[in-house]
Amino acid sequence: MNLKRLKYFVKIVDIGSLTQAADVLHIAQPALSQQLATLEGELKQQLLIRTKRGVTPTDAGKILYAHAQLILRQCEQAQSDVQASSKALSGKVSVGLAPGTAASALSLPLLRAVREQHPGIVLYLNENFGTTLSELIMNGRMDMAVLYGDKVIHGLSFQPLFKEELYLVSPSSRSLPQEDIVLAEVAEWDLMLPRKYNVIRKLVDEAFLRIGMVPRVVAEVESATTLTAAIDDDLGVTILPGSAARILAASTSARLCRIVSPVIEAPLALCLSDHLPLSIPAQAVKKILLGLVNDMMPDDLPKLRTEA
Known part of the structure; x- marks a missing residue:
């Protein structure tokens, strides 16, 4: 195998x-077909199935595709690191930020700091759901992400940042306590929550399970725009981490109540691959990112080490 055939x-x-x-x-189709045939001959496996609609990978092709992505990415990193050793840092670095979290407040400061400190680095910011971001990191297609979760997952490592308490968010027309609300009382409300694979939904479901109750979920909404409009239109209430709850309340007349008995905490973490090393530019961005997280953390929490 050679890199050119893997790229093809x-x-x-x-x-x-x-x-x-x-x-x-920019290659003739017969020449590309020959390159593919050579690759299949080297591996002694059929890699693609040809149909009228195009081509799809065989099981062997799917395995090679996953390995090829990692190999090509590591080659790009090696080239970038060698070039970076003799001059200012440059290259591409991808960072995922889960929407509706404290991470979303990092996007602009991170972009500004990277531009000021390392103008040669091209920063790619991707705001997406935590499950999508973690899969991209696992497949070697993203360097790091800030998201909720701390479960042990093969292929990933999580560096804890801090924890956020969950809040009930409701339209201003609803009658709520002034500050705190007991979880058992939340069971009486019509809830709009994300789907069950979402970390926040899992935390809510587990908390209700501990008190022997079931939340009354009337809609599963994962769009921040739709959720904001639904709250504003008095279609129900939702449960969000403190940072996301305050962002939603700032754009509407929504009210916030901290959930207690029990208090529910969402762990915010930096997600990385546990087997692919960060490139030198990515290490520099990680250091800046952790510094920004330190700046937004409450004073009573221990600060994070910012070494890459």
Whole structure:
């Protein structure tokens, strides 16, 4: 195998068509087909299934595709690190920030700090759900992400940052206590929550399970825009971490109540690959990111080590 054939193979799978891949790669289709045939001959496996609609990878092709992505990414990192050793840091660094979390408040400060300290680094910011971000990191397609969660997952490592308490968020027309609300009382409300795979939903479901109750979920909403509009239209209430709750309340007339008995805490963590090393530019961005997290943490919490 050589890197060129791996690049060709990944591009074919990504596009799903030999003809279109040949156009993108600026190579004649017969030559691209020959490269693919050579690769299949080296591995003694059929890698793609050809149909009228295009091509799809076989089981062997899927395995090679996953390995090829990691191999090509590590080669790019090696080249970037060697080049960075003799000059100012440069290269691409991808950072995921889970929306509706304290992480979303980091996007602009992080972009500003990286531009000021390392103008040669091209920062890619991706605001997406935690499950999507963690999969991208596991597959080697993203460097790091700030998201909720601390469970042990093969292929990932989590560096704890801090914990946020969960709040009930309701329209101003609803009658709520002034500050705190007992979880058992929350069971009486019509809740709009994310789907069950979401970390916040899991924390809420587990808390209700501990008190022997079930939340009354009337809608599963994962769009911050839709959730804000639904709260503003008095269609129900929701449960969010403190930072996200305050952001929603700032754009509406919503009211906040801290949930107690029990208090529910969402752990915010920096998610990294447990087997792929960070490039030198990514290490620099990680250091800046942890410094920004330190700045937003309450004074009574211990500060994070910012070494990459």
